[in-house]
Amino acid sequence: NAGVTQTPKFRILKIGQSMTLQCTQDMNHNYMYWYRQDPGMGLKLIYYSVGAGITDKGEVPNGYNVSRSTTEDFPLRLELAAPSQTSVYFCASIKPSSGNTIYFGEGSWLTVV
Amino acid sequence: AQRVTQPEKLLSVFKGAPVELKCNYSYSGSPELFWYVQYSRQRLQLLLRHISRESIKGFTADLNKGETSFHLKKPFAQEEDSAMYYCALGGNAGNMLTFGGGTRLMVKP
Numbered sequence: 589n590a591g592v593t594q595t596p597k598f599r600i601l602k603i604g605q606s607m608t609l610q611c612t613q614d615m616n617h618n619y620m621y622w623y624r625q626d627p628g629m630g631l632k633l634i635y636y637s638v639g640a641g642i643t644d645k646g647e648v649p650n651g652y653n654v655s656r657s658t659t660e661d662f663p664l665r666l667e668l669a670a671p672s673q674t675s676v677y678f679c680a681s682i683k684p685s686s687g688n689t690i691y692f693g694e695g696s697w698l699t700v701v
Numbered sequence: 702a703q704r705v706t707q708p709e710k711l712l713s714v715f716k717g718a719p720v721e722l723k724c725n726y727s728y729s730g731s732p733e734l735f736w737y738v739q740y741s742r743q744r745l746q747l748l749l750r751h752i753s754r755e756s757i758k759g760f761t762a763d764l765n766k767g768e769t770s771f772h773l774k775k776p777f778a779q780e781e782d783s784a785m786y787y788c789a790l791g792g793n794a795g796n797m798l799t800f801g802g803g804t805r806l807m808v809k810p
Contacts, residue, residue: 623800630705630803633797636797689747692745692746694743695744
């Protein structure tokens, strides 16, 4: 198993550009999450999904969109990038029936200039 | 609302010294508490969870519901313990984790 895979690892965006952070997992996990990690601020939940076709807002959803068309994939879309979205983004997944251990991707470093 | 507080952003100790990373939470339901560790340039990984009552890499953590705390302890710190440590609270619908702000542990030789 590859686990949770995120791409790209690094990206620099100009203000107003859009991009999609890709996340895929091969563990057949039904729950998936997107967090952002700001220095000294811990991780904050952006969006989550409890299964294909279902998504919900987390704590800081503004400026982002997600979709969950398959169990494996949970892409995060930034439509109009802003400097406040400069952060490290982590995708994670869990299969609650398997002990509630959350698995994280390696992170995507995004800078908006 | 659930909240996790890690009061120390940075904790610096010498090798062999005891370590305690503090974590306090607020949650009205039945909490599930976790410690996650992030070594330099690596992904977050689970260190331990309160329901397992286990010791991982010499670390232990006891859930104290009266003080709403889940402090992480190790009697003798090692240099390889240097990392970011995050306390996390679960137990809600959707199994979302609420993270504390993290504590950077630096173990000096």
